[in-house]
Amino acid sequence: MARLAESTLSRLLPVVRPPLLPRPAPGILHLGIGAFHRAHMAEYTEDAEAIAPGGWGIVGATMRSAEARDALEPQDGLYSLLVRDRHGEQARVLGVLRTVLSVPDDGPAVLAHMAASATRIVSLTVTEKGYALDPASRRLCLDDPRIVADLSPGALPRTALGLLHEAMRRRRDAGLPGFTVLCCDNLPSNGDTVRTAMLAFAEAKRDGLVAWIQANVTFPNSMVDRIVPATTEADRAYIARRIGLDDAAPVITEQFKQWVVEDRFAAGRPAWERVGVEFVSDVAPYELMKLRLLNGSHSAIAYLGALAGLTFVNEVVGHAALRRFIEGLMAESATTVPLRSEDYRAALLARFDNPALGHRCRQIAMDGTQKLPQRLVAPIAARLAEGLPIPHLALAAAAWMRYAAGETATGERYTVDDPLAAQLARLQEAQSIEGRFEALVRLEPVFGKDLPRNPAFVEPVRSAYLDLWRDEAIAVASRVAGR
Numbered sequence: 054m055a056r057l058a059e060s061t062l063s064r065l066l067p068v069v070r071p072p073l074l075p076r077p078a079p080g081i082l083h084l085g086i087g088a089f090h091r092a093h094m095a096e097y098t099e100d101a102e103a104i105a106p107g108g109w110g111i112v113g114a115t116m117r118s119a120e121a122r123d124a125l126e127p128q129d130g131l132y133s134l135l136v137r138d139r140h141g142e143q144a145r146v147l148g149v150l151r152t153v154l155s156v157p158d159d160g161p162a163v164l165a166h167m168a169a170s171a172t173r174i175v176s177l178t179v180t181e182k183g184y185a186l187d188p189a190s191r192r193l194c195l196d197d198p199r200i201v202a203d204l205s206p207g208a209l210p211r212t213a214l215g216l217l218h219e220a221m222r223r224r225r226d227a228g229l230p231g232f233t234v235l236c237c238d239n240l241p242s243n244g245d246t247v248r249t250a251m252l253a254f255a256e257a258k259r260d261g262l263v264a265w266i267q268a269n270v271t272f273p274n275s276m277v278d279r280i281v282p283a284t285t286e287a288d289r290a291y292i293a294r295r296i297g298l299d300d301a302a303p304v305i306t307e308q309f310k311q312w313v314v315e316d317r318f319a320a321g322r323p324a325w326e327r328v329g330v331e332f333v334s335d336v337a338p339y340e341l342m343k344l345r346l347l348n349g350s351h352s353a354i355a356y357l358g359a360l361a362g363l364t365f366v367n368e369v370v371g372h373a374a375l376r377r378f379i380e381g382l383m384a385e386s387a388t389t390v391p392l393r394s395e396d397y398r399a400a401l402l403a404r405f406d407n408p409a410l411g412h413r414c415r416q417i418a419m420d421g422t423q424k425l426p427q428r429l430v431a432p433i434a435a436r437l438a439e440g441l442p443i444p445h446l447a448l449a450a451a452a453w454m455r456y457a458a459g460e461t462a463t464g465e466r467y468t469v470d471d472p473l474a475a476q477l478a479r480l481q482e483a484q485s486i487e488g489r490f491e492a493l494v495r496l497e498p499v500f501g502k503d504l505p506r507n508p509a510f511v512e513p514v515r516s517a518y519l520d521l522w523r524d525e526a527i528a529v530a531s532r533v534a535g536r
């Protein structure tokens with residue numbers, strides 16, 4: 054079968070919606086060109102360009118492995134997007150992604166694009182850990198080896214902050230205008246958080262860029278949402294048959310997508326408001342609702358599901374007792390969210406129930422230390438501040454702790470994929486289960502300084518954690534969920 058590329062587009066099967074032609078010239082540079090970006094911002098941008106062309110094609114860069122570049126470059130950046138649920142599926146090919154580079158291999162070219170006058174937005178999906186922040190306080194870790202390396206004089210930067218800094222320095226020196234830094238990662242106040250980290254980096258770099266950034270660069274906050282499982286070999290084989298061409302980088306996703314953004318763009322933006330993007334003056338309420346209800350229950354599903362030996366998210370919410378537990382968890386977190394969420398919560402359960410996605414618990418389980426603070430720890434702190442109990446949230450946090458043991462009840466070992474994996478493994482060396490708990494609950498990057506001293510937090514989490522060592526995860530969750 055021929056490979057998807059500009060030269061083979063005419064062979065796409067007629068049921069597949071073709072890309073926008075002519076393809077837009079680049080105006081956006083995206084760091085972290087993974088499946089999520091390709092199913093979310095890229096699709097919104099392609100659709101906006103079709104209505105109001107503005108030269109907003111995308112140059113993508115991979116941050117670590119060159120896999121996405123090697124898959125997409127031979128395809129001229131073209132890839133297919135398959136939207137799927139229990140009722141059916143639709144396939145299209147997107148053309149908005151013009152070039153894909155890899156930061157480790159093509160660093161100078163990435164920087165050249167970032168510093169080019171045509172680039173007006175630098176967007177990011179580098180994951181929570183990609184910013185080198187302390188997860189609980191969200192302060193930049195100036196002693197993170199990746200940051201130390203990028204701060205050293207004359208270094209070719211490898212981190213998102215290092216690349217942004219060097220690109221902005223070049224723009225300033227060339228007398229070019231600033232750009233918008235658009236963070237699309239699941240961090241609270243993501244734009245403000247990245248701005249604060251960026252300014253701390255620039256301060257440490259000591260080359261006088263702080264004031265220029267403050268005057269020329271904006272960092273709008275945004276809430277991003279679309280469930281995008283990692284693509285598998287079997288998916289690739291299926292999609293080739295579906296579209297009539299081989300595609301090494303297809304993406305499978307759900308129908309639902311949402312993007313709420315603050316309209317603070319330093320140098321223009323695509324006409325995203327024409328294609329369903331919501332522009333608001335303050336993203337905070339939407340973001341709290343999404344991080345605590347969607348992502349918080351996702352993490353709980355991931356850890357409880359993995360402990361229960363279940364593979365996919367829909368299997369977890371398809372289990373009556375676990376579903377009741379997740380409903381209870383959402384109800385608990387909902388009291389800490391400043392919007393009414395009954396319909397939102399019902400819609401989330403329906404989205405999690407999608408049998409056509411194959412979303413793996415283990416994919417969501419990764420990087421727990423980076424995810425827990427905003428998803429589970431923040432609503433815990435908010436409820437305790439109101440004097441409210443936290444039975445479901447405590448079990449969800451304890452499920453992460455139990456999962457971090459890297460070992461099932463029957464002694465089967467698995468990899469805990471986390472930037473703090475080595476530290477988590479050391480904590481498991483404690484003699485007793487009690488001892489492990491004491492070490493885990495004092496993990497400051499996850500739980501901060503105050504909660505570990507608060508018995509209203511420590512005691513329910515302790516008892517849930519001990520229960521998870523004594524009993525099946527499903528039985529423990531059923532007891533908390535009641536009935």
Ligand code: CS2
Pocket residue numbers: 239277278279280281347348351352416417418424
């Ligand atoms: C998930 C998210 O893997 C995870 O941590 O919770 O990727 C989630 O699917 C997206 O945020 C949905 O918008």
